[in-house]
Amino acid sequence: MVRVAVGVKRVIDYAVKIRVKPDGSGVVKDSVKHSMNPFCEIAVEEAVRLKEKKIAKEIVAFTIGPKQSAETLRTALAMGCDRGVHVNVDQAQLDALTPLQISKMAAKIAETEAADLLLMGKLAIDGDYGQTAAMTAAILDWPQATNLYSLQHNGDSATVEREIDGGLETNEIKTPAVLSVDLRINQPRYATLPNIMKAKKKKVKAVKPADLGVDVAPTLNVIKVAEPPVRAAGEIVEDVDTLISKLKDAGRI
Amino acid sequence: MASRVRVLELYKRMLWLGQDWHQGQAHFTKSLSNAFRKNKYETSAEKIEKLIFHAEFVEKEVLALYQLKKYRSMKNRYGDHGSYAVECQRIMEAARADV
Numbered sequence: 646m647v648r649v650a651v652g653v654k655r656v657i658d659y660a661v662k663i664r665v666k667p668d669g670s671g672v673v674k675d676s677v678k679h680s681m682n683p684f685c686e687i688a689v690e691e692a693v694r695l696k697e698k699k700i701a702k703e704i705v706a707f708t709i710g711p712k713q714s715a716e717t718l719r720t721a722l723a724m725g726c727d728r729g730v731h732v733n734v735d736q737a738q739l740d741a742l743t744p745l746q747i748s749k750m751a752a753k754i755a756e757t758e759a760a761d762l763l764l765m766g767k768l769a770i771d772g773d774y775g776q777t778a779a780m781t782a783a784i785l786d787w788p789q790a791t792n793l794y795s796l797q798h799n800g801d802s803a804t805v806e807r808e809i810d811g812g813l814e815t816n817e818i819k820t821p822a823v824l825s826v827d828l829r830i831n832q833p834r835y836a837t838l839p840n841i842m843k844a845k846k847k848k849v850k851a852v853k854p855a856d857l858g859v860d861v862a863p864t865l866n867v868i869k870v871a872e873p874p875v876r877a878a879g880e881i882v883e884d885v886d887t888l889i890s891k892l893k894d895a896g897r898i
Numbered sequence: 899m900a901s902r903v904r905v906l907e908l909y910k911r912m913l914w915l916g917q918d919w920h921q922g923q924a925h926f927t928k929s930l931s932n933a934f935r936k937n938k939y940e941t942s943a944e945k946i947e948k949l950i951f952h953a954e955f956v957e958k959e960v961l962a963l964y965q966l967k968k969y970r971s972m973k974n975r976y977g978d979h980g981s982y983a984v985e986c987q988r989i990m991e992a993a994r995a996d997v
Contacts, residue, residue, distance in 0.1 A: 659971055660920065680918075683972050770975075828972050835961050838914035839907075 646702035647798070647820070650760035651692045651726065652751055653685040653708045655717040656771040669869045671740065672771075681717045683833075684766025686724070688826045690833035691796060692764050693725035700798045703727045705758045709750055711736045715849065722844035723836035729849035730754055734861055741863035744772075748780035753857040755785060760821065762803075767792050767825045778825035788818040791825040901946050908953055909934055915960050920967075 657663065658678040666673055681689075695701040706721035707730040708714045718729040732750055734742065755763045763785075768775035782789030794813055795806040798820070807814045808827045836844075854861045882888045892898045909930070916926035937949050 659968060660918075683968055768976075770972075828969070828976065832965060832969065835915075835964060838911045841914070 647695075647700060647761035648759060649692045649695055649701045649704045649762045649764060650755050650758050651685075651688050651704060651706050651721070651764040652766075652777070653689060653706055653717055653721050654682045654766075654769045654771075655679050655708065655710050655714045656682045656769055659683055659770055665870050665872050669871055671867065671870050674736070679713065679717075681720050682766055682769045682771075684768060684770070684826065684828070685721075686766075686833040687828065687831060688764040688766045689721045689724050689726060690831045691793075691826055692762075693834075694831065695762075695796075695798065696725060701762075705730060705754075705760065707732065707751070707754050707758075709734060709742070709747060709854075710739050718849060719841060719844045720836045722847045722849075723840035724834055726847075728847055730758065730852055731849055732852045732854060732857065734854060738861050738863075740867075741865065742861060743865050744774045744776035744780055746859055746861060746864070747777050748784055749859045750854060750857045751777065751781045752784040753859070754852075755781070755821075755823075762798075762820060763787070763823045765823070765825045767827050778823055782823035785821075785823065788820075788822040789824070790816055790818050790822060792827040793824055793830050794827055795830060796824060796826075901943070901950070904950060905934070905946075908950065908957070912953065912957055912960075915957065915964075918964050919960075 656679065657672070657674065658680040661678055664673045665671075689704075689706065692701065692704045692706075696704055704726040705728055706718055706726040708718050708721075709732040710717070711734065715731060718731055722729055732754075751763065751765075754760075763781065765778045765781070767778065769777075778791055779789055790803070790805045790807060792808045793805050794808045797804045802817055802819050803822065803824075804815065804817050805824070807816060808829065880891075882891060889898070912930055913927060916923040916930065919926035933953075937946075940946055940949065
């Protein structure tokens with residue numbers, strides 16, 4: 646039976662209307678509702694299902710973030726993970742971290758926790774990078790399968806279906822491997838109150854980035870954050886000829 | 899009484915669900931507490947059983963709503979590459995075959 650590590654991220658809740666700060670330096674985060682990244686929930690659900698199928702013996706959830714990320718980790722534990730690892734960085738440091746630095750931390754955690762499978766969401770809804778899973782695999786020199794639609798573990802390999810433009814691609818990869826999940830692989834369970842209460846007893850290890858050998862000094866400077874331009878109103882035309890001439894004028898055809 | 903414990907646990911579980919309610923947690927909590935308070939002095943075991951069943955039904959409905967809403971939002975935002983793209987491809991190929 647394998648040990649699964651799954652990464653989770655605390656992000657602004659998906660249903661919140663995002664507001665840009667007046668000075669354009671970032672997005673308003675104070676007093677805004679945060680929750681686990683939806684794709685991370687899907688990754689945790691997949692890990693828990695592996696345990697329910699008796700393929701995985703232990704699931705270690707990890708997160709990189711400020712002290713509030715402990716709640717996100719507790720949600721993962723409530724969904725069925727066995728223990729947690731919390732890499733402490735403050736909010737300002739977290740905002741300046743890039744996928745490369747996160748990947749280095751994730752790779753080190755996968756090594757120290759002796760994971761056989763590393764699961765993640767395909768992207769986080771705040772950064773929309775979608776880079777962490779692939780980078781972590783490269784750092785670990787492990788095979789990777791991203792945007793998974795299905796996962797079937799076969800001992801020392803796994804058969805996966807990936808969501809690609811135009812359909813599905815079936816791959817077989819050797820394990821240990823890094824896997825990132827897409828939307829349709831499963832429907833995650835809700836972390837209900839009784840499970841949240843039970844999760845308080847589960848062990849969480851506190852770690853510093855320096856312990857993982859990663860420098861969190863900023864390497865990326867965000868110059869400006871702005872809202873997308875307001876969509877212009879449409880125009881109704883009388884007939885097809887007018888439509889074609891207007892499209893030609895606009896250089897569209 | 900066994901039903902008192904059940905009702906209290908049910909109430910706490912449902913309170914917890916309020917955090918994701920689209921009209922805000924305060925709105926949810928108000929509706930929830932009113933609904934429970936209305937039947938506070940109910941004594942018939944049969945009626946209590948029916949009310950608990952109804953509350954658990956609402957609990958399941960709320961959970962289903964949350965899951966569906968999240969799924970649909972993610973699907974709309976991050977695209978539906980599979981079937982739609984294949985459909986378009988088929989239509990394009992059929993159109994080209996006609997020419």
